[in-house]
Amino acid sequence: MGKYIECLYARNIGKYKEAKVKFNEKFNFLVGANGCGKTTLIKYMAIILNPGRANVFRYGDNATVWADYNDDGKSIRVGLGEGWVREGSDYRKASHNMWVAPQMDDNISATYAVSDLEEKGINFAPLILGAYRRIEYQEIEGMKKEALPIQKRNYYREQSISSVEGGYLPNVKQWMINRYFEIEKEWAYKYRENWDWIIDNLSAVSPFGKDFSFKEIKKDLEPIFMLKGKECYLEELSAGFQAVLSLIFAIVEWIESVNDEENLSIQRAAGTVFIDELDVHLHPEWQLIIRGMLDKIFPKLQFIITTHSPHLIASAYAGEIIKIPSGENVIDIAPSNKCYSGWSTDEILEDVMEVKNLENKKYNIVLKKAMEHIMNKDIKGIQRSIEELDLIVHPNNTIVNEIKIKLAELLLED
Numbered sequence: 001m002g003k004y005i006e007c008l009y010a011r012n013i014g015k016y017k018e019a020k021v022k023f024n025e026k027f028n029f030l031v032g033a034n035g036c037g038k039t040t041l042i043k044y045m046a047i048i049l050n051p052g053r054a055n056v057f058r059y060g061d062n063a064t065v066w067a068d069y070n071d072d073g074k075s076i077r078v079g080l081g082e083g084w085v086r087e088g089s090d091y092r093k094a095s096h097n098m099w100v101a102p103q104m105d106d107n108i109s110a111t112y113a114v115s116d117l118e119e120k121g122i123n124f125a126p127l128i129l130g131a132y133r134r135i136e137y138q139e140i141e142g143m144k145k146e147a148l149p150i151q152k153r154n155y156y157r158e159q160s161i162s163s164v165e166g167g168y169l170p171n172v173k174q175w176m177i178n179r180y181f182e183i184e185k186e187w188a189y190k191y192r193e194n195w196d197w198i199i200d201n202l203s204a205v206s207p208f209g210k211d212f213s214f215k216e217i218k219k220d221l222e223p224i225f226m227l228k229g230k231e232c233y234l235e236e237l238s239a240g241f242q243a244v245l246s247l248i249f250a251i252v253e254w255i256e257s258v259n260d261e262e263n264l265s266i267q268r269a270a271g272t273v274f275i276d277e278l279d280v281h282l283h284p285e286w287q288l289i290i291r292g293m294l295d296k297i298f299p300k301l302q303f304i305i306t307t308h309s310p311h312l313i314a315s316a317y318a319g320e321i322i323k324i325p326s327g328e329n330v331i332d333i334a335p336s337n338k339c340y341s342g343w344s345t346d347e348i349l350e351d352v353m354e355v356k357n358l359e360n361k362k363y364n365i366v367l368k369k370a371m372e373h374i375m376n377k378d379i380k381g382i383q384r385s386i387e388e389l390d391l392i393v394h395p396n397n398t399i400v401n402e403i404k405i406k407l408a409e410l411l412l413e414d
């Protein structure tokens, strides 16, 4: 049982003539070269949720887009069938023409346009977080009344495209203040459970472990944290902390606002979170731990994440990487069973991210020359290469050590 997106499909929208991507129930890392279409896939989800923003794409004939959503074992299709968009539109002029549910399939039990969902009682309002994460200083005047779940679900659907484009940022501070002053009240026990869960897990979100914690909010309504024994205001935290906190609080805020009361526990909440470029602002150490951290804090959520980071890719478990080929306008892809935890950063960059320029790195040039000298049994040449390599490699570099052994063998032969 679970609630997750099984598959995204689009035809004749933007870059793709046809795109079909299957997802795992838990973690999915969309990876590939620049411009291969990672953000495009998130935008497909966003226009399913808000076709009013159709103008972010250009469309071909019979454009259609949908997501297959597994709602506790039942697959339903949510999206937009042929005829939904005004065709022949110019750039930035496309518009939502009418509500058309997408086509039916054998394995699907029902198809809906997003406008049908509330009436059918289906809570499908994924969270989309664009590649912009920062906490801007905001002066908070007090607690703010929160909207009803149905209003919030519609709000998140409406915000989806602006969120990909960076126009929507979560209001972390307002959430903290509302909760901090509410949780003592009897009726707020569900919120108290979530607050405690997050505050207790703060040490897990930081490479500093127990050296990072929440302290208090005083009368000035400014949350104070403790970092390595010193007080630190929210906006004073480094970009990495702000990125991680803004992400976590954004997810909590979403869980608590789109779910009805019985489903708002963080530990049990289901649904999908899309995050574009999860690695932005994160120190490599953070990039290595963030997958585990999200898993620990949000054990039931599905994550669909794009990334450029070899560290994040290395942290993915087997079966979580979805590699998007570049230069193709028809794709039919699913998670690969590969795992990159034993790959070096350069190997991941070259193979997964298709970075071409690594060969030009000085190390590779000198290494290539050294190999030529070994082939030619040119002892002087090998010695020169070793001197050069010693200046630019890690002292334990195994390849250079091998070259040194080779040199010793050649000297012995001599």
Ligand SMILES: Nc1ncnc2c1ncn2[C@@H]1O[C@H](COP(=O)(O)OP(=O)(O)OP(=O)(O)O)[C@@H](O)[C@H]1O
Pocket: 013, 014, 015, 016, 032, 033, 034, 035, 036, 037, 038, 039, 040, 041, 058
């Ligand atoms: N109407 C269109 N027809 C063909 N190609 C298009 C169209 N619209 C966009 N594209 C191409 O789609 C790609 C957009 O890619 P997208 O933003 O999804 O890439 P990305 O994988 O997120 O890249 P990055 O890693 O740089 O964020 C670009 O290469 C762009 O040229």
Ligand SMILES: [Mg+2]
Pocket: 038, 039, 040
């Ligand atoms: Mg992108």
